[in-house]
Amino acid sequence: MRHVAAMDATGQATDGGPTGFPAARIDLRAVACRRGGRVLFAGLDLTLSSGQSALVGGPNGIGKSSLLRMICGLLPVFAGSVAVAGALALADERMALDMDQPLARALSFWAGIDGHGAGGTGVADALAAMALAPLADVPVHMLSTGQRKRAVLARVIASGAPVWLLDEPANGLDTASLALLDRAMGRHLQQGGIILAASHQGLPLRETVALTLSRPVAGPDDLPDDGGEGEA
Amino acid sequence: MIAAIIRRDCARSWTGGSVVIPVIFVLMVATLIPFALGPRPTLLSATGGGMLWVAALLASLLPIDRLIEPDRESGLFDQLILRGARDETIIAAKLVAHWLNFGPPLLLACLPAAALLQLPGEVLLRLEISLLIGTPGLAALALLTATLTAGLRGSSALAGLLVLPLAVPLLIFGAGALGANSGSALKLLAASALILVAIAPFAGGAALRAGRE
Numbered sequence A: 001m002r003h004v005a006a007m008d009a010t011g012q013a014t015d016g017g018p019t020g021f022p023a024a025r026i027d028l029r030a031v032a033c034r035r036g037g038r039v040l041f042a043g044l045d046l047t048l049s050s051g052q053s054a055l056v057g058g059p060n061g062i063g064k065s066s067l068l069r070m071i072c073g074l075l076p077v078f079a080g081s082v083a084v085a086g087a088l089a090l091a092d093e094r095m096a097l098d099m100d101q102p103l104a105r106a107l108s109f110w111a112g113i114d115g116h117g118a119g120g121t122g123v124a125d126a127l128a129a130m131a132l133a134p135l136a137d138v139p140v141h142m143l144s145t146g147q148r149k150r151a152v153l154a155r156v157i158a159s160g161a162p163v164w165l166l167d168e169p170a171n172g173l174d175t176a177s178l179a180l181l182d183r184a185m186g187r188h189l190q191q192g193g194i195i196l197a198a199s200h201q202g203l204p205l206r207e208t209v210a211l212t213l214s215r216p217v218a219g220p221d222d223l224p225d226d227g228g229e230g231e232a
Numbered sequence B: 001m002i003a004a005i006i007r008r009d010c011a012r013s014w015t016g017g018s019v020v021i022p023v024i025f026v027l028m029v030a031t032l033i034p035f036a037l038g039p040r041p042t043l044l045s046a047t048g049g050g051m052l053w054v055a056a057l058l059a060s061l062l063p064i065d066r067l068i069e070p071d072r073e074s075g076l077f078d079q080l081i082l083r084g085a086r087d088e089t090i091i092a093a094k095l096v097a098h099w100l101n102f103g104p105p106l107l108l109a110c111l112p113a114a115a116l117l118q119l120p121g122e123v124l125l126r127l128e129i130s131l132l133i134g135t136p137g138l139a140a141l142a143l144l145t146a147t148l149t150a151g152l153r154g155s156s157a158l159a160g161l162l163v164l165p166l167a168v169p170l171l172i173f174g175a176g177a178l179g180a181n182s183g184s185a186l187k188l189l190a191a192s193a194l195i196l197v198a199i200a201p202f203a204g205g206a207a208l209r210a211g212r213e
Helices: A064-072 A102-116 A121-129 A145-159 A175-189 B002-016 B018-037 B041-059 B069-074 B076-082 B087-116 B121-151 B156-166 B168-176 B181-212
Strands: A024-034 A038-049 A053-057 A077-084 A088-089 A165-166 A194-198 A208-212
Touching: A024 A194, A038 A053, A038 A077, A038 A194, A038 A208, A053 A064, A064 A077, A064 A088, A064 A165, A064 B018, A077 A088, A088 A145, A088 B076, A102 A121, A102 A145, A102 B002, A102 B156, A121 A145, A121 A175, A145 A165, A145 A175, A175 A194, A175 B181, B002 B087, B002 B168, B018 B041, B018 B087, B041 B121, B041 B156, B041 B168, B069 B076, B076 B087, B087 B121, B087 B181, B121 B156, B121 B168, B121 B181, B156 B168, B168 B181
Parallel strands: A053 A194, A053 A208, A088 A165, A165 A194
Antiparallel strands: A024 A038, A024 A077
């Protein structure tokens, strides 16, 4: 397998199961990513529908984070098309939580914007799901690396968005926290959500689509079909 | 969402104490001027209004490195855009919040500062009116510069060099509005401030977008 790792949706993973987000969908067609004048990957196809997950692997710097940011619309798509149905939640290395605020209040800011009302049950549930409830009153800047990662995951859980984009979600997590992450992801998929995780290490995602990004080798057969590759 | 951003920024300024910084700065300048010019009341009351306008302009430089960069760095803007916000909307909300944290405290600070410089009452009134009209322009300029320099090293020094020349029209018309029969200066001040306020969300939004790539 070179740079194209395509896998289409193989039937609904949650046939007959409870689906809270039946319309959620990610559709990537021949997506290419260019950063700093280099094409990182090209010709990526991926379709995920409700209840499905994908794990994007590949070495450092291959464009895993860039792929997630392209899906979010934070980076322009160099070639191909990206279509997403359903709200997105992104967990990357940036916390986007106010450092001087207590954790629960910092999360409530996003809950307020997401329309669940600040201080509603969404934040409390998310804190409980990540075993952060005892730290609800601790200022964010006091949290350790692993606790910060869990706080970001709690922000994703509290968002209520059907599509989760997780960038290295397991980094810095201990065994117990990994189990929490596993449980949270399992619950989200069961509810019909979509998870697209980027990780250079394995993640405990069952029945997942595995994608490995790799650099396109220069050659005519590696050019994307729509020929958007214009690097020197 | 706009309201949430404004509320958050204001709460941060008030609890973080950054709201008093322009106040203290203007008061310190007003205290220093008599040391530099000598304590002659006629000289002070003749030059004091212009001095306070310069102080207001310099005070607008103080918060530049905290306006945009921390939120960009923390990923706040990314998350807002993910939730459907436009870059222009974010900057517009930031502009309103920044003016609320900068303009009114500055106007208040001018009251004791004017007393320190023995400004006559009508000059103080004209100073407050011209600052009321001019501070949105100063706030827009500071925010725009903060957005343009976000992510650069040594950005605060660069920001000062960018703001001061661009603020010249505001200063000319603002200080010009302190004299008698200053209606046209006020109108030109309002026009300059309006242009800056109108441009800031679009130019700042474009800068924010460009900075993401």
